[in-house]
Amino acid sequence: MASAISANKAELLAIADAVAREKLIDRAIVIEAMEEAIQRAARARYGAENDIRAKIDPKTGDMRLWRVVEVVDQVDDFFKQVSVVDAQKLQNGAAVGDFIVDPLPPIEFGRIAAQAAKQVIFQKVRDAERERQYAEFKDRIGEIITGIVKRIEFGHVVVDLGRAEGALRRDQQIPRETFRVGDRVRSLIMNVRRENRGPQILLSRSHPNFMKKLFAQEVPEIYDGIIEIKACSRDPGSRAKIAVVSQDNTIDPVGACVGMKGSRVQAVVQEVQGEKIDIIPWSEDLATFVVNSLQPAQVSRVVIDEDDSRIEAVVPDDQLSLAIGRRGQNVRLASQLTGSAIDILTEADASERRQKEFVAHSELFQHDLDVDETLAQLLVAEGFGSLEEVAYVDQAEISAIEGIDEELASELQNRAREALEQREAEAREERRKLGVEDALADLPYMTEAMLLTLGKAGIKTLDDLGDLSTDELVHKKRQDQRRRHSSDNNEEDGILAEYGLSQEQGNEIIMAARAHWFDDAEDETHSSEDTETRSEKA
Template sequence: MSTQLFDAIDYLAKEKGIDKKILMEALEAALISAYKKNFKSATNVRVELNEDTGKMAVYSRKTIVDEVEDPQQEIPIQEAKEINPNYELDDVVEVEVTPKDFGRIAAQAAKQVVTQRVREAERGVIFSEYSDREDDVMTGIIQRKDPRYVYVHLGKVEAKLPEAEQMPTEEYHVHDRIKVYVTKVENTSKGPQIYISRSHPGLLKRLFEMEVPEIYDGIVEIKSVAREAGDRSKISVHAPDPEIDPVGSCVGQKGQRVQAIVNELKGEKIDIVQWSEDPVVYVSNALSPSKVLTVLVNEEEKSTTVVVPDYQLSLAIGKRGQNARLAAKLTGWKIDIKSETDAREEGLLDEVEETYSDNEESLFE
């Protein structure tokens, strides 16, 4: 066998980043299989490859026994000692059985196995590279689209953005560059599959981490995200250091930081609120931009009743209930919003007002 085969394996190992040992082992396995198939042999064989000379040899391996039951696998001890007097029972005898025309068959087998292993190895390299990007944001280029998918090129692979993961208010054009959130990476029989999204809350979180250095450095923490993609989102942030303004850090000077994210999400409105371990404060903040008079908390049911001024009721609830719905998702608390008038009629404010009766200022003034 020519040394060209081994040169080709060397080249492929370096070019494709594949362990040469893997290719050589696969080649040996393929040559053994080709020998057994083409020469109808059930004998246990071993292939020896010499990279320096480019030569190949096939050896039949038989176990030494007293009485032969399977001539394909066994050899009597008398015959073995004729080959080498030092052989003992249970030793393995190797006899070269390389066919004269095995070079052509070997070359075909080598081509098939190397091609297959290169493909498998390339898939493995790609999977390894992209599996580290799970739950991360990647930039891709839209290659094409159909009624079900937008196909996004992410460097070495093409990912499909399904309709369910698209932003309903966004138009996708071929050759546009977009940022996508990688939800999952799988290694399938067809190669690595990258699952991406433009509507996942994780996209918003990662964009803030990319845009706000304080979040990236851990000075400001993102506590929760609630998102209705393409329309409105809420994000709660917290700074362990009381000297740091977490909301201001995310907004940026003249709103530049948050505006960059809004632009990436094609105008999606984003409310940035300060997190608090106190549910009264946290729920009040989450209902921004509406004003809140008071929050009544039911710890057992993890529910709250929020009282707002009459003129703020529609703002607190939001269009189609969106503001209240997002606030509930953000905080993890059930939120029931009532106007001040309704709350008074139901007697919900009596106990609260008694609490503040001795104070100079009331929440309700």
């Protein structure tokens, strides 16, 4: 490259063309790099204080070198200024304030100057190449690309993508798969980042989207949009689940993805190192989708708790281990696929729990409503589970129960309201004994039972409550039920978790408790301003 500076005109353009083709960058950028290299060398020859410019004609290769000077009355800087008299020798009619060109003779490059010019050109070309790489790959995020393993560094694989290099980190590889230099590897372009050392192209073979794209390559109906992959969950190298739906009722989405004698799905399985793939039909009905997602296990029924965003799947006793899977794999993938936490219960567990709830609710009504066991059980059997439901439901719903007339329904509601008021009064008295301020009772959504719970937890003032985070107040962890997969047993319940408050409600309570802090700050500001005003008047 050093010879590029001293080469004749034809050679100069030939070198620019060759570099542009080799690096796949614009020829004008190479010529611009050469011009900058010449400018730097000229400043070293004539003085760095000079404003020296160089220009190479891209068609002929002619090179011009000059310095720019300002016309002034009195010269203070001999490098960048020229007097009016001397300026006339360079340009007739030059006036004060004009910037004119002072041509310079061509320079001979010594070894050091040539080496410096070479570095300038290399840096410019390298920067242009990096920018070209970033521009080429930044819009290809989410695509599958094939490359050649170039080298392996501490388990991380550097992949030659032709015009750039990609990084396949160890945590983005499929477990237990090995690579050797020269192997062909397909991977997903997960991200492209612009960094000082050049664009970083991050690849992945473990991401769920990698499997989606593989199916799109193997199944023409997916590529054409006739079949859509709605969701995908993976345990890379072990097992995966994909949910598919067809836009054409005449096409079976599962069968199309499996292919003739399993040819299509097997092509994907081979690419992901034998990963077992469950292809299930997607459904708008969440309960149906959950049943499908737990395949190959059979599900008896599904109970959806919309308040807690949880789903209980009840399975026959002999299907329990299959539904949970080895180390909880099946239910974990099903949870990821549906986007909901799934609890697995056996028929025996579900029956036992329902029986316990039935007895508990019946005893509650017997005690608080002062009714006999038969009437209490009748209310529970009709779906009533709390005093609040009895007290505030439309009276017609109670009187519609066989054996309960309007007069008895009205009496039951009155008793329920009295019991609630009595419970509220007892809780109020107890929380006041604990020292919980009445100011907390004015906060939104707050009941006396909640205040009592706060008092037992040591939260007695607005400041105590304001110091809490929302999670500390209302977060509810997943119940650690027997025979059920759970991934977050180390979580802690919020103080008021049992009352079913949402995150938004918790935020509102916390902010209301902190409101007086801002009022106090404003009062201090006004007090300070009043003091300053009085001082100024004095």
